[in-house]
Amino acid sequence: xxxxxxxxxxxxxxxxxxxxxxxxxxxxxxxxxxxxxxxxxxxxxxxxxxxxxxxxxxxxxxxxxxxxxxxxxxxxxxxxxxxxxxxxxxxxxxxxxxxxxxxxxxxxxxxxxxxxxxxxxxxxxxxxxxxxxxxxxxxxxxxxxxxxxxxxxxxxxxxxxxxxxxxxxxxxxxxxxxxxxxxxxxxxxxxxxxxxxxxxx
Numbered sequence: 001x002x003x004x005x006x007x008x009x010x011x012x013x014x015x016x017x018x019x020x021x022x023x024x025x026x027x028x029x030x031x032x033x034x035x036x037x038x039x040x041x042x043x044x045x046x047x048x049x050x051x052x053x054x055x056x057x058x059x060x061x062x063x064x065x066x067x068x069x070x071x072x073x074x075x076x077x078x079x080x081x082x083x084x085x086x087x088x089x090x091x092x093x094x095x096x097x098x099x100x101x102x103x104x105x106x107x108x109x110x111x112x113x114x115x116x117x118x119x120x121x122x123x124x125x126x127x128x129x130x131x132x133x134x135x136x137x138x139x140x141x142x143x144x145x146x147x148x149x150x151x152x153x154x155x156x157x158x159x160x161x162x163x164x165x166x167x168x169x170x171x172x173x174x175x176x177x178x179x180x181x182x183x184x185x186x187x188x189x190x191x192x193x194x195x196x197x198x199x200x201x
Contacts, residue, residue: 053082
């Protein structure tokens with residue numbers, strides 16, 4: 001456990017116990033484990049999920065080298081989402097967080113390359129900065145409604161929507177998903193969340 005900086009940090013053992021017993025970082029009342037059984041505390045999440053992400057990335061690269069692009073596409077997505085989940089519990093912008101988020105973006109570059117529909121990373125201007133988004137375009141329909149998806153506080157734009165099944169496409173719509181202030185790439189760029197900037201974004 002890290003050195004306590006706040007009085008409540010001395011109660012970390014309670015959080016660690018719940019993480020170990022439920023296999024979840026949040027939403028402890030749900031049944032399915034999200035974390036490997038090897039995770040015994042909150043502080044181990046990034047390490048164990050990071051290793052899972054590395055393994056998925058290696059297997060994806062092997063499938064890509066063998067010419068199995070559909071399998072590589074799926075594995076790169078799983079690797080990217082796993083790296084995104086791994087970086088989330090790292091609460092400081094340090095080398096570990098930069099590495100995990102960097103692998104999340106690098107593996108998602110492969111998702112973009114192998115996606116069976118047009119998928120682009122776009123930069124949207126915002127108050128002198130830019131917000132990075134993933135634009136999942138409906139094939140064959142350049143002019144269509146656009147769903148603007150705002151990820152939850154424990155997500156990044158690489159986690160959702162799942163590029164293997166874009167429900168909005170089945171309904172005739174594009175989807176754009178952003179890393180708002182304090183999330184994913186915006187957070188790593190220093191665009192932090194304030195009490196009102198997310199609504200403006």
